[in-house]
Amino acid sequence: MSLDIESRSSTLSDDGMPVEELVVNVGPSHPSTHGVGRVVVHLDGDVVVKADPVIGYLHRGIEKMSENRTYLQIVPLTDRLDYVGSMYANWAYCRAVERLARMRVPERAEYLRVIVCELQRIASHMMGIGASAADTGAFTAFVYAFDLRERVVELFEALCGARLTYNYVRPGGLSSDAPDGWEESVVDFVHALPRKLDELDSLFFGNAIARGRMKGIGVLSAQDAIAWGATGPTARASGVNWDLRKHDPYSVYPRMDFDVVVGERGDAYDRNRCRLLECYESARIVEQAVAQMHGGPVHAEGVPRLIQPAPGDAYDQIESARGTLGVYLVSDGSPRPYRMHVRSAAFANLALLPMLAKGHTLSDLVVVLGSLDPVFGEIDR
Amino acid sequence: MTQDEMTALIARIRTHNADLYPLFSLEFGDAVVGVAPEELSSTACDLREAGFDRLTMVTAVDRGETFELVYRLHSRSLTASIFVKTVVRRDDPHIASVYDVWPAANWQEREVFDLFGIVFDGHPDLRRILMPYDYEGHPLRRDFEHPNIIRRPDYI
Amino acid sequence: MSALLTGAAWGLAAASLIAVAALIGVWWERKVAGRIQMRFGPQEAGPAGLLQTLSDTLKLMLKEDITPTAADVPVFRAMPFLVFVPVASALVVIPYASGWAPFNIATGAVFFLAVPGLSVLGILLAGWASQNTYASIGGVRAAAQMISYELPRTLSVLSLCLLAGSLSTGTIRAEWRWWWVPLTAVGFLVYFISSIAEVNRGPFDLAEAESELVAGYFTDYSGIRWAIFMMAEYGGVVAASLFGAATFLGGGLGLSGVPGALLFVALTALIATAMIWAKWTFPRMRADQLMTFAWKVLTPMALVQLLAVGIALAARVVLS
Numbered sequence A: 001m002s003l004d005i006e007s008r009s010s011t012l013s014d015d016g017m018p019v020e021e022l023v024v025n026v027g028p029s030h031p032s033t034h035g036v037g038r039v040v041v042h043l044d045g046d047v048v049v050k051a052d053p054v055i056g057y058l059h060r061g062i063e064k065m066s067e068n069r070t071y072l073q074i075v076p077l078t079d080r081l082d083y084v085g086s087m088y089a090n091w092a093y094c095r096a097v098e099r100l101a102r103m104r105v106p107e108r109a110e111y112l113r114v115i116v117c118e119l120q121r122i123a124s125h126m127m128g129i130g131a132s133a134a135d136t137g138a139f140t141a142f143v144y145a146f147d148l149r150e151r152v153v154e155l156f157e158a159l160c161g162a163r164l165t166y167n168y169v170r171p172g173g174l175s176s177d178a179p180d181g182w183e184e185s186v187v188d189f190v191h192a193l194p195r196k197l198d199e200l201d202s203l204f205f206g207n208a209i210a211r212g213r214m215k216g217i218g219v220l221s222a223q224d225a226i227a228w229g230a231t232g233p234t235a236r237a238s239g240v241n242w243d244l245r246k247h248d249p250y251s252v253y254p255r256m257d258f259d260v261v262v263g264e265r266g267d268a269y270d271r272n273r274c275r276l277l278e279c280y281e282s283a284r285i286v287e288q289a290v291a292q293m294h295g296g297p298v299h300a301e302g303v304p305r306l307i308q309p310a311p312g313d314a315y316d317q318i319e320s321a322r323g324t325l326g327v328y329l330v331s332d333g334s335p336r337p338y339r340m341h342v343r344s345a346a347f348a349n350l351a352l353l354p355m356l357a358k359g360h361t362l363s364d365l366v367v368v369l370g371s372l373d374p375v376f377g378e379i380d381r
Numbered sequence B: 001m002t003q004d005e006m007t008a009l010i011a012r013i014r015t016h017n018a019d020l021y022p023l024f025s026l027e028f029g030d031a032v033v034g035v036a037p038e039e040l041s042s043t044a045c046d047l048r049e050a051g052f053d054r055l056t057m058v059t060a061v062d063r064g065e066t067f068e069l070v071y072r073l074h075s076r077s078l079t080a081s082i083f084v085k086t087v088v089r090r091d092d093p094h095i096a097s098v099y100d101v102w103p104a105a106n107w108q109e110r111e112v113f114d115l116f117g118i119v120f121d122g123h124p125d126l127r128r129i130l131m132p133y134d135y136e137g138h139p140l141r142r143d144f145e146h147p148n149i150i151r152r153p154d155y156i
Numbered sequence C: 001m002s003a004l005l006t007g008a009a010w011g012l013a014a015a016s017l018i019a020v021a022a023l024i025g026v027w028w029e030r031k032v033a034g035r036i037q038m039r040f041g042p043q044e045a046g047p048a049g050l051l052q053t054l055s056d057t058l059k060l061m062l063k064e065d066i067t068p069t070a071a072d073v074p075v076f077r078a079m080p081f082l083v084f085v086p087v088a089s090a091l092v093v094i095p096y097a098s099g100w101a102p103f104n105i106a107t108g109a110v111f112f113l114a115v116p117g118l119s120v121l122g123i124l125l126a127g128w129a130s131q132n133t134y135a136s137i138g139g140v141r142a143a144a145q146m147i148s149y150e151l152p153r154t155l156s157v158l159s160l161c162l163l164a165g166s167l168s169t170g171t172i173r174a175e176w177r178w179w180w181v182p183l184t185a186v187g188f189l190v191y192f193i194s195s196i197a198e199v200n201r202g203p204f205d206l207a208e209a210e211s212e213l214v215a216g217y218f219t220d221y222s223g224i225r226w227a228i229f230m231m232a233e234y235g236g237v238v239a240a241s242l243f244g245a246a247t248f249l250g251g252g253l254g255l256s257g258v259p260g261a262l263l264f265v266a267l268t269a270l271i272a273t274a275m276i277w278a279k280w281t282f283p284r285m286r287a288d289q290l291m292t293f294a295w296k297v298l299t300p301m302a303l304v305q306l307l308a309v310g311i312a313l314a315a316r317v318v319l320s
Helices: A062-066 A070-077 A085-102 A107-135 A137-158 A182-205 A209-212 A222-227 A267-290 A343-350 A353-358 A362-371 A376-379 B003-016 B039-048 B105-116 C004-037 C050-063 C073-094 C108-114 C116-129 C133-164 C169-175 C185-198 C221-250 C257-281 C287-319
Strands: A008-012 A018-026 A037-042 A047-053 A312-320 A323-331 A337-343 B024-027 B030-034 B054-062 B066-075 B080-089 B095-096 B118-122
Touching: A018 A362, A018 C133, A037 A353, A037 A362, A047 A353, A047 A362, A062 A070, A062 A337, A062 A362, A062 B003, A062 B039, A070 A085, A070 A337, A085 A107, A085 A312, A085 A323, A085 A337, A107 A137, A107 A182, A107 A267, A107 A312, A182 A209, A182 A267, A182 C287, A209 A267, A209 A362, A209 C287, A222 B105, A267 A362, A267 C169, A312 B054, A312 C133, A323 A343, A323 B066, A337 B054, A343 A376, A353 A362, B039 B080, B039 B095, B039 C257, B054 B105, B080 B095, C004 C050, C004 C073, C004 C221, C004 C257, C050 C221, C073 C108, C073 C116, C073 C221, C108 C116, C108 C169, C116 C221, C133 C169, C133 C185, C133 C221, C133 C287, C169 C221, C185 C221, C185 C257, C185 C287, C221 C257
Parallel strands: B030 B080, B095 B118
Antiparallel strands: A008 A018, A018 A037, A037 A047, A312 A323, A323 A337, B024 B030, B054 B066, B066 B080
16 A cells, blocks of 8 residues: 555655655645645655745736726725735835826825734734744634734724725725724724733743744745845844835834834744734834824825826835735826736745745744745735 | 935946946836846846845836836845836747846746746746646736636726 | 453443543533633533534534545544544543452553553554545654653553552552652653643644644544544543543542542543643644653653652661
């Protein structure tokens, strides 16, 4: 009796002995591929010889679909890119449109955008940490993280009626102003947040088994992080002090006082813990933004429903929970973009997986994958 | 990096590579430099040496007879970004890979190859990435036809 | 013939005990896990959700029993029973009362440690017969893990045998004295941890590791066969808790009669709850960490325990 022949590949080791590699298909339907990713893993015993991510299972052709839709009709499509952080794709796309069509956004809208995106960062990081916890088997930590995410989602539901695909940020502003009392509930949430994050910190990051599972696993050097185009917490955990909010500031971020969380070792532990510590900073930003915000319009005057920018191209980027999320738009003067391209941070980060997983065990592969926080909606587009 | 410094940098790169494609503009604060396709490798090396250590984005735009390739570079030391644009002919879409200069090009060039059919010479692992391996056609070309793609009417 | 009948009767009793214990155990685990995770756990089926397990079991029995076409069919179908029967048989040597076990043989402790270990064969073959890479890896992991953890577990129980001067479980409980508890505290800890590993539960549930191996060795099982694997797991928890309470803690901590029986049940439930608590608190270990822990931490601890018991007994002989 043997395993089916397709799942074996025979090679010769250095001393000429035949080595049989076991090929394991992790995904596309698997509990820890964070969606529908697939990694073809070649195992020598329990050690990963080669990990080849096979992506595209969630490819809906959003870039192609955008060529056939008006600028406003694309906003709901961007929701479906990074479905864990829809606000980011909304905002990045709208910034590119605003740059292309030379729109000015009211100040209140910018503040609200910052608030929702920082809340989104908390929600998205909670999802990332929770998934990493579930990958290491700490299901209770997952539930604690998800509880915090749920609070943010409830705030978004009160804001725009949607829990996942918000369609909230629009070219020229926002779809609607915040309802009465929303700002107070946001402040209540961010005041209560640090204590709850401490709890999660000690439950998961303070646990000896969790540390043992994540420390020293999938170490990414700072040089590799830069050369391979890693951004966001994935790069910052390796000591790359680079955050668009701080170093290439946009919107009202220059008025905010916050620290960039930078790790040291660049292993799975640092990546996940960077995410956790960023949530504290996000809470600080939200608090300042609510305090600084004044009343006023949330949508620019005179934005036509059929936006027809002059021919040209524009690129804009924001710091999403996964890193640099950029949108490149080309206009030919018609009401539809000639080309839209999304520079996805998760796509660039996932490209590191073959390098990071090599030499670790199959159990570690799952931890490394989780620590890169892939969202396949954004990777496959 | 100020606009003047950027202009000087681009001028230096242009003198270094005499046959630069004649496209040069500074719009929206981001510098755009156009290069001839055969100059891409050397320009990439020059820019890498000038401090542009990050390749943020690689993509392409279908311009009919040609494909326009767009590279976005970023330098942390100069705190500057620059677009590099080049064109390849539609009937012979070949361009040198910049994988050796910036490994970040690995998957991004695979994506452009997959969706536009532009072949990156020197790429170590040029396979389809988003579409199935046995797929025929390149969906992001403007002439790509599929029964599911129905041109929407111009209503609003 | 009568011996066979008696054996069959005890076997039936053990199976029923496991079934009832699994019914209550699953409900209890879900309630405890729910409280740990800031939720309620089952509460719709029956009072406080008590009938939830029953409805789940009914669902599992009605589900289609799928056998993969590539599987080795007879082996695949038989393995749930080969896993369940050894675990269930452990229950017949547990001293439920002082000096009495249903199957009170002179080598009861050896029986308790050795026979449930046979279930590793079922797990290994279940993984292999599934013809599934996840299941195969899970089976191999389970085999490596269970064999490693047999050793500290056996050594820790050996301390008790040394104290009681007998391998009979009934005698161990009859000979139990209160000062055994402080003396064998380390041994009890080793026994507790290695029992969790022995029944493949978190944080040692590598063999099923749902985030890596989908469900490990029972990935391809469904319906009632899957439920029998689950029953075997709960049977293992019940057997380990009963044995721990009956021997290390002397049943009802030396109490006799009804209070002793109640205390015995309570202590058993306490040990089982501690296992649930551990599972829902800790992340999963990695295979090499698991092995390191077994060989470099637990085994030396159990050996030190054995040495301490030996010295204590020698000192007693010298002093008296």
